[in-house]
Amino acid sequence: MTRYVMVMDQRSCIGCQSCSVACRTWNDLPMDIIYNPVVSEGVKGEWPNVHVNYTPLICMHCEKEPCTRCCPTGASKKDKDGTVWVDHKKCMGCKACVQACPYGARDSSEMAPRFERYAQKCTFCRDRREMTPGAKPYCVDTCHQKARIFGDLDDPESDVAKIIGSVQTFRLMEDYGTEPQIYYIPALGGQR
Amino acid sequence: MNKHYWTWPIVIDLFLGGLGGGILAIAMAYEFLYPGLGPAFAMPVLIAVASLGLACFFLVFELGQPKVFLRVFVKATAIIKWGAVLLSLALIAGFVYFLSCLPWDIFAFLVPLQKPALIVAGISGLLVMLYTGIFLASLKPHAFWNSPALPVLFAVSALLTGAAVAAATLGMWPVTMSTLLQALNPGVDAGLVAQEAANTQVFFQGKLQTLCMALIAVEAFVLLLYVFLLRGSGNEVARTVAARWLTGKTAPAFWLGLVVCGLLLPLGLYYRFGEVAAAAVAATVLVLAGGCLLRFLVVYADDRRLVPGEKRFFDRLPHHDAAFLTAWDDKESPY
Numbered sequence: 357m358t359r360y361v362m363v364m365d366q367r368s369c370i371g372c373q374s375c376s377v378a379c380r381t382w383n384d385l386p387m388d389i390i391y392n393p394v395v396s397e398g399v400k401g402e403w404p405n406v407h408v409n410y411t412p413l414i415c416m417h418c419e420k421e422p423c424t425r426c427c428p429t430g431a432s433k434k435d436k437d438g439t440v441w442v443d444h445k446k447c448m449g450c451k452a453c454v455q456a457c458p459y460g461a462r463d464s465s466e467m468a469p470r471f472e473r474y475a476q477k478c479t480f481c482r483d484r485r486e487m488t489p490g491a492k493p494y495c496v497d498t499c500h501q502k503a504r505i506f507g508d509l510d511d512p513e514s515d516v517a518k519i520i521g522s523v524q525t526f527r528l529m530e531d532y533g534t535e536p537q538i539y540y541i542p543a544l545g546g547q548r
Numbered sequence: 549m550n551k552h553y554w555t556w557p558i559v560i561d562l563f564l565g566g567l568g569g570g571i572l573a574i575a576m577a578y579e580f581l582y583p584g585l586g587p588a589f590a591m592p593v594l595i596a597v598a599s600l601g602l603a604c605f606f607l608v609f610e611l612g613q614p615k616v617f618l619r620v621f622v623k624a625t626a627i628i629k630w631g632a633v634l635l636s637l638a639l640i641a642g643f644v645y646f647l648s649c650l651p652w653d654i655f656a657f658l659v660p661l662q663k664p665a666l667i668v669a670g671i672s673g674l675l676v677m678l679y680t681g682i683f684l685a686s687l688k689p690h691a692f693w694n695s696p697a698l699p700v701l702f703a704v705s706a707l708l709t710g711a712a713v714a715a716a717t718l719g720m721w722p723v724t725m726s727t728l729l730q731a732l733n734p735g736v737d738a739g740l741v742a743q744e745a746a747n748t749q750v751f752f753q754g755k756l757q758t759l760c761m762a763l764i765a766v767e768a769f770v771l772l773l774y775v776f777l778l779r780g781s782g783n784e785v786a787r788t789v790a791a792r793w794l795t796g797k798t799a800p801a802f803w804l805g806l807v808v809c810g811l812l813l814p815l816g817l818y819y820r821f822g823e824v825a826a827a828a829v830a831a832t833v834l835v836l837a838g839g840c841l842l843r844f845l846v847v848y849a850d851d852r853r854l855v856p857g858e859k860r861f862f863d864r865l866p867h868h869d870a871a872f873l874t875a876w877d878d879k880e881s882p883y
Binding site (some may be wrong): 393394395396397398409411413422425426427428429430431445446447448449450451452454455456457458459460464468471472473474475528529532 | 853860
């Protein structure tokens, strides 16, 4: 079976926000929504021993996703390949899923017309993958640092399976028990 | 990002849902404790029905796409679905009960349904009361909500507001206490019945006011325990919100608004001046305002644990009303 995951290589990410801009362009996002911000706590340490860590955020496409379970309309769905997405025609905009997501990965635009607001989120570029089988999410294709790696975790020959099987990775806020499917290679301490 | 996704319509919705559910639960309890007294709660039940109707309106009004609101009933795993079912059930059963109490022949066919309707309305009202708290408590990312004590706090508050409204409106049109006693004791002199009705009215209003006082004490205990325990909890987000309530930005609303005006003042009014009509009305208004303020404070305590750096990122972004965001709305971009 296919299980799509993404690996974020914090060793390579330079916080250029190219992925954010690419995502905004592909998904034609309103100004008040960002699916994949690249956040940082800023410069740490003292000169000359300084470093900056960047954490690219995105929907975690959790294995035990709380967002689809709390959706009363059935608009929030999960594909067999693990992609979590919203059928916006069925979404009534109650924002229960937005509140249920521990990662703040869902949003509803306040700039949309008052009665046309629905939950929006990253879908691993589901439309793009449907149009061109084998295509990767736009943020992955755009990342010139190759800090985003996308693939099928159940395929032992995939890059993601090899990386997750061999390099130290971590997932964000695992204590919520949602089993997020975004893996991070830590900037400091991750073997290259 | 930590913006408030749920705002005042949800506050009103939770408050009115709790109020309506509380009144229906109390009406059912009194019918069981004092068989035959139920119809005296016709006016409180009408208020409950109106509250639940308004709650439904605000629930739909808050939606981003109200045109698909009927899909709320689609998925069984969603708590909102069960809330909507219970709200509808309480609304319909409460309305049937009210109609059955009307002294008009056109609704005489509903009289046999009176007691079943009150039981259905009372039980679903009880569950609606709990639902308002369970709904928020089920959302794990919000540490201040995610506590099993929140449904208890909301249920006690809902019962309190319900009891206060019931105490103020018991025995009003369409079933006054004298109408009720006359129906229960046919053949008894009307003068005697009127005198007895006045005594009965005072007796039951006193009972309900005593219940209000007990509920105020319980709510104050649960509320303070809730906030102080979270203030000392190991969860940083919950601790921050509790500190904001106790000593921070929302402390005046919490201490002065909720604790003093919403709980202590009505307690004093019920205790000292319960038999004075104006004081009883003032106490009811204060209890209702306190109930609404409690929901307001809780709904806006929606802080979520952030990923390190997330706050810094979003703080640096322009706010939604920044001039350049709306500069070319409906116009061609000048750039």
